[in-house]
Amino acid sequence: MTSLTSEHTMRTGVATKLKSHGGLIALGLILVFNIIVTPNFLHTQTLAVNISQVATIAIVAMGMTLVIATGGIDLSVGAVMALSGALAPLIFMSEFGQAYPVLGLIGALFFPLVAALLCGLFNGVIVAVLRVQPIIATLILFISGRGIAQVLTNGNLQTFSYPEFSYLGTGKILGFPFQGWLALAIACFLFWVVNRTVFGRYLLAIGGNERAAKLAGGPVRRVKIGAYVICSILSGLAGLIVVAINSASDAARNGNLMELDAIAAAVVGGALLQGGKAPIFGAILGAVIIQLVKYTLLANGVEDEVALIAKAAIILAAVYIQQARKE
Amino acid sequence: MLDQNAFDMRKYISRNPQSVAVWIALFVLIVFGLLRYDNFGSAYNITSFLNYNAMFIAISVGMCFVILTGGIDLSVGSVAAFTSVIAAYLSPYGIEVALPLAVLSGVGFGLFNAVCIVFGRIPPFIATLATMLGAKGGSLVISGAQTISVDWGSNFTQLGMEKAMGIVPWTIVLVGILVVCLWVVLEMTSLGRTILAVGGGEDASVMMGLKVNRAKIFAYALSGGCAGLAGVFLASGFGAGQPLEGVGWELSAIASVVVGGTLLTGGLGSIPATVAGALLLGLVFNILNFENGKGWISFSAYWQMVIRGAFLFAVILFQTRVMNRQSGVEFAK
Helix, strand or coil, X not given: CHHHHHHHHHHHHHHHHHHHCHHHHHHHHHHHHHHHHCCCCCCHHHHHHHHHHHHHHHHHHHHHXXXXXXXXXXXXXXXXXXXXXXXXXXXXXXXXXXXXXXXXXXXXXXXXXXXXXXXXXXXXXXXXXXXXXXXXXXXXXXXHHHHHHHHHHXXXXXXXXXXXXHHHHHCEECCEEHHHHHHHHHHHHHHHXXXXXXXXXXXXXXXXXXXXXXXXXXXXXXXXXXXXXXXXXXXXXXXXXXXXXXXXXXXXXXXXXXXXHHHHHHHHCCCCCCCCCCCHHHHHHHHHXXXXXXXXXXXXXXXXXXXXXXXHHHHHHHHHHHHHHHC | CCCCCCCCXXXXXXXXXXXXXXXXXXXXXXXXXXXXXXXXXXXXXXXXXXXXXXXXXHHHHHHHHHHHCCCCCCCHHXXXXXXXXXXXXXXXXXXXXXXXXXXXXXXHHHHHHHHHXXXXXXXXXXXXXXHHHHHHHHHHHHHCCCCEECCCCCCCCHHHHCEECCCEEHHHHHHHHHHHHHHHHHHHCHHHHHHHHHHHCHHHHHHCCCCHHHHHHHHHHHHHHHHHHHHHHHHHHHCEECCCCCCCHHHHHHHHHHHCCCCCCCCCCCHHHHHHHHHHHHHHHHHHHHHHHHCCCCCCCHHHHHHHHHHHHHHHHHHHHHHHHCCCCCCCC
């Protein structure tokens, strides 16, 4: 009898551990697999390439995590990336930007983020004040945001050579890509916000039980709007980074399907779709896993298309485990 | 459960107040088009407009069923791309083989969604997102990421390019039959009533002993099948299976359903209004083309998306106002 019980606890103990650290275990497996199979995997260049690619996904995924924590979702992140990415070259390549390069550079970093902020405000107000479902509310900008970007650029590819701006995507600090450090800094800041500020407390409370949070006198509307605004600003930043990496802005492709990657990364990282949890570093873990799976398949000559199917399988597995844990 | 007054206008409006907006908007847009453009009401414009939009109507009505159960299906665009490739490969055997098998492959994806959602308890948003990626990957793999030309020697392209008795395009005939059948299923059968009940309150429906799982499985399988049909239209109308098509179709379909006044929380909505929603979004593009043809202004194609988004916004604003006035129905919890 006793042995049975202890065996049972042991087994559930292992199962719980497996579930709560599933992401880390998956990451470990992918790393071990790569070290054995993929040629030149343990190379600083491989690391740098992966960091520069994962940073944008991670930055957007952290914003998405905040939105998901309120029980919402933001489909417009890719469109916001396209919009801010289209605005930046328009500003520093304008006559004013050419005449005053410093002001042009500041403007090219500032105004796209303001535009992103306004997008977030738009989403947040529709969700929190008009009480429209998040999928639909953010669908509006998903559809029209990229359209606005394309109207602004007339659908043209904007190419430029502007080292100061491109630093955002190609610069290196201590040998690692600048945007990697940026993502890390944002993660530390958001971790502090979620765990140590009133805003963060209410964020989790709203996702846990919105009505209770409201009855407790919480500023539900403002916190919700705040989550969408942060998510949009981070998306705008990611859009700038993508443009900086490519030294070109293509409104049709910038951030295309990013909403899927970001949602997948957030969910793999442990964000509950019902809300109430905001694992910021989990989002980074999720982004790293998704990036590494993509890289592993590509580096071993597997087609891009199959990588899509692998991504689908990862998302399903992550959520299935999540559901099992809840029950 | 036969509803005698299903076609009573006043009853329809009182049951679907949120659907009124789309009919008014559609009416206004059509009148505007007829008054402003000479060829707007021409047989050529009407048939080519309907022929092109047939596939969007098909996926929208399928999506409507899923949304009525309180779910969502993000996989329809990828599934349509997949089935267009399947249909193109099967086209040498003729439409009578290609059409059913391609639709069946769509149903297969729908059943996979249903299994994940009903038995795996995975949220519809995530399950269908995964299927979307999987179907996209699958269609790229089986086509080698190339468009697959159909067999022009068989009768396959007649579906998308020719007209029944020289008047109505075959796609319209098929979609018309589909819409009427689904309307009847939703309004007059116990299955339809169950679907509405599930969206209205799933736990209550389970307690009432309704076959909730069956209704949900039907909805997702139907949506997959409709996407399959859209894929056949795509391959037949454009002469090729197109693995890269279908991007964003799911969101157009959701937009059509929402513009048609169906509540995203499920439980309330109508098939004809969904068709009207799909036509409305299509008309925006059609009218934009005519406006450009007049030469007064030159809207680039990119405006299309902006205007569609604005339309969606306007309808949502209208819906929230109507629904907030109605007591007893809570719009968007």
